[in-house]
Amino acid sequence: MTPTRPPVLTQAHRRPEERKLHLAWSDGHQADYDYDYLRGYCPCAGCQGHGAGPVVFQAPARPVTLEAIEPVGRYAVSFLWSDQHGTGIYSFDFLRRLCPCPDCASGTAAPQPVAR
Ligand SMILES: [Zn+2]
Numbered sequence: 001m002t003p004t005r006p007p008v009l010t011q012a013h014r015r016p017e018e019r020k021l022h023l024a025w026s027d028g029h030q031a032d033y034d035y036d037y038l039r040g041y042c043p044c045a046g047c048q049g050h051g052a053g054p055v056v057f058q059a060p061a062r063p064v065t066l067e068a069i070e071p072v073g074r075y076a077v078s079f080l081w082s083d084q085h086g087t088g089i090y091s092f093d094f095l096r097r098l099c100p101c102p103d104c105a106s107g108t109a110a111p112q113p114v115a116r
Pocket residue numbers: 042043044045046047048085087088
């Protein structure tokens with residue numbers, strides 16, 4: 001396998017009527033993420049505790065909506081949720097690994113060639 005540059009998030013578009021966030025990537029991949037799914041995977045210490053293990057899903061106490069998306073540097077975003085939580089920093093790499101689309105979920109997604 002040739003090492004490829006990790007895909008970069010190119011688009012984040014909220015779909016409030018479906019309570020989903022549409023993300024598109026520099027390698028052409030795109031998918032819809034449920035708000036509650038993303039909120040549940042908030043990687044901040046407050047949500048995840050202080051263990052060093054992988055981020056685990058913590059179901060939100062009640063359904064949330066996404067109020068705002070803030071870029072963090074050039075490699076991550078943070079989300080402000082309707083429960084006023086907003087300290088989680090979601091790196092592109094992390095978001096991509098959370099991708100809920102059938103290709104990624106089955107673990108069979110082939111890396112796309114990077115368009116130049
Ligand atoms: Zn959190």
